[in-house]
Amino acid sequence: MSFKSGFVTIVGRPNVGKSTLLNAILGEKIAIMSDKPQTTRDKIMAIHQSDDSQVIFMDTPGMHKPKHKLGEFMMKAAVETLKDVDLVLYMVDESKKIGPGDQWIIDTLKMAHVNVFIIINKMDLLTFEEYAELVRTYEALDLADQIIGISAVNSKNIDVLMKEIKDKLPEGPMYYPDDMITDQAEKTVVAEIIREKILHYIRDEIPHGVAVEIDKFKVRPDGTLIDIDATIICEKKSHKGIIIGKEGRKLKGIGKAARQDMELFLDSKVYLQLWVKVRPGWRDNEQILKGLGYKN
Numbered sequence: 192m193s194f195k196s197g198f199v200t201i202v203g204r205p206n207v208g209k210s211t212l213l214n215a216i217l218g219e220k221i222a223i224m225s226d227k228p229q230t231t232r233d234k235i236m237a238i239h240q241s242d243d244s245q246v247i248f249m250d251t252p253g254m255h256k257p258k259h260k261l262g263e264f265m266m267k268a269a270v271e272t273l274k275d276v277d278l279v280l281y282m283v284d285e286s287k288k289i290g291p292g293d294q295w296i297i298d299t300l301k302m303a304h305v306n307v308f309i310i311i312n313k314m315d316l317l318t319f320e321e322y323a324e325l326v327r328t329y330e331a332l333d334l335a336d337q338i339i340g341i342s343a344v345n346s347k348n349i350d351v352l353m354k355e356i357k358d359k360l361p362e363g364p365m366y367y368p369d370d371m372i373t374d375q376a377e378k379t380v381v382a383e384i385i386r387e388k389i390l391h392y393i394r395d396e397i398p399h400g401v402a403v404e405i406d407k408f409k410v411r412p413d414g415t416l417i418d419i420d421a422t423i424i425c426e427k428k429s430h431k432g433i434i435i436g437k438e439g440r441k442l443k444g445i446g447k448a449a450r451q452d453m454e455l456f457l458d459s460k461v462y463l464q465l466w467v468k469v470r471p472g473w474r475d476n477e478q479i480l481k482g483l484g485y486k487n
Contacts, residue, residue, distance in 0.1 A: 192363070193243070193362045194243055194244065194245075194362060194363070194428070195243060195244040195246075195357050195360045195362060195363065196244060196245040196246070196247075196360060196361075196362060196366060197246065197247070197276075197277035197278065197355060197360035197361060198247045198249065198275070198276040198277050198278075198361075199246055199247065199248050199275045199276060199279070199280060200273065200278075200279050200280070201213065201248060201249065201279075201280045201282055201362070202247040202273075202279060202280070202281055202282065202295070202300075203281060203282035203283060203296065204283070204292045204297060207282050207283060207284045207311040207312055208282065208313065208317070208344070209211075209282050210309070210341045211303075211344055212280075212282065212312065212341070212349075213237055213248055213310075213342040213345040215343050215346045215349050216237075216239055216248065216349060216352075216353065217237055217239060217372060223319065225309050229259060234275045236248070236249050236373060237249075237372060237373045238367050238371055238372055239353070240370075240372075241311070241470065243313070243357070243366065244360065245365050245366060245369075246353075246356060246360065247366060247367070249276070251368035253282070254431060264409060264481070273300070273303045273305055273402040274303075276305065277306065277354060277359070277360055277361065277458055278305070278306045278307075278308065278359055278360065279300060279303075279305045279306065279307045279308070279312050280307075280356075281296065281297075281300060281307055281308070281309050281310065281334070281335065282312055282314045282347050283309065283310070283311055283312065283329070284311070284313045284315065285311070285312070285313040285316045285317050285325075289328065294471075297332060297334060297376050299445070300334060301334060304337055306333055306359060307336060308336060308337045308338070308339060308352075308355065308356070309329045309333045309334065309335040309337070309338045309339070310339055310340075310341060310352065311326070311329070311338065311340045311341070312341055312343050313326055313341070313342060313343075313344075314340035314342055314348075315345060316342060317348060318486045322340055323451065324472075326338050326340075334359065336359070337359075337372075338356055339351060339352050340356060343471075344398060359412075377408065377456075377457065378405045378408050380403060380456060380457075381385070381408065381419060381421070381453055381457075382403040382405050382421065384402075384420055384449050384452045384453055384456070385403045385423070385445070385449045385465070386401065386402070386403045387452075387454075388444075388448045388449045389401055389403075389423065389434065389445055389448075390446045391448070392441060392444055392445045392448065393434060393441065400425055400426040400430065400473070400474060401423060401424065401425050401426040401430070401434070402473065403422070403423055403424070404419055404421065404424060405419065405421050406418070406420040406421060406422055407419060407420035411461075414459075415459075415460060416451075416459065416460045416462055417457060417459050417460070417461050417462070418461075418462050419453070419461055419463045419464070420463075420464045420465075420466075420467050421463070421464070421465055421466070422465075422467070423445075423465060423466070423467045423468045424466070424467075424468055424470050424471075424473055424479075425467065425468075425469055425471075426469070426470065426471055426473060426474070427469065427471070428469050430469070431468075431469050433466045434467050435467055442465055442467065444464050445465065446463055446464075448465045448467045449463060449465075450478060467470065
């Protein structure tokens with residue numbers, strides 16, 4: 192039996208469901224999810240392993256026009272994944288119109304000369320006629336080898352998508368150990384879990400001007416508990432007050448929800464402590480960005 196392997200990157204506008212798709216494929220939560228755009232800030236590599244294949248996926252930040260140095264980093268991270276990959280999944284949603292953001296992605300993909308599948312997400316929100324019309328719209332672009340409809344949140348047609356991906360990939364080696372599911376360090380995943388809970392818990396009261404820095408990650412000698420200290424970084428004093436909440440309730444809620452996900456991911460009990468610090472303009476401060484791991 193031949194063994195297929197290769198690298199697949201997922202691109203698309205913000206908030207079309209790229210991270211949801213990645214988690215659905217893996218059957219495990221690796222990428223954080225939110226209904227807010229720009230949830231993913233860096234490349235996330237995740238590995239789907241089966242008896243006859245190893246598919247290395249790269250989730251990327253939603254493609255958009257940068258407004259600050261963090262945005263510039265995110266766009267460079269997204270575009271760089273187009274190099275040396277076997278396949279690009281260009282993910283769109285049920286939106287009927289191809290806007291300027293989509294057109295920029297389409298032009299970028301055409302210039303990159305890569306194999307492309309167009310993935311229409313949220314097809315459960317479309318009628319058959321609407322879906323067929325959308326397929327015709329994307330067929331007219333003459334961009335993709337395949338156009339596949341899915342619903343990432345319901346895992347609809349994920350099996351069909353995986354079959355088509357494997358068929359497209361070349362025969363190759365196993366690049367990573369068969370028990371490895373991501374290249375993300377545990378500290379990185381833990382920081383992202385906290386940031387996800389902030390996005391969910393604070394909702395629309397605060398913009399994306401938050402980051403999370405892990406100050407301590409230490410397994411106790413008996414192996415029964417992991418001590419984690421983390422700092423939530425925000426841009427304004429008013430944001431700090433919102434994150435903490437009245438009598439510290441919101442910060443406690445964020446911490447409790449984050450700890451529960453951490454314990455599932457780390458398969459260990461966790462003692463989590465959170466602090467909030469104000470660092471004005473951190474998204475345009477190269478030194479702070481570098482310290483947080485954003486390095487171009």
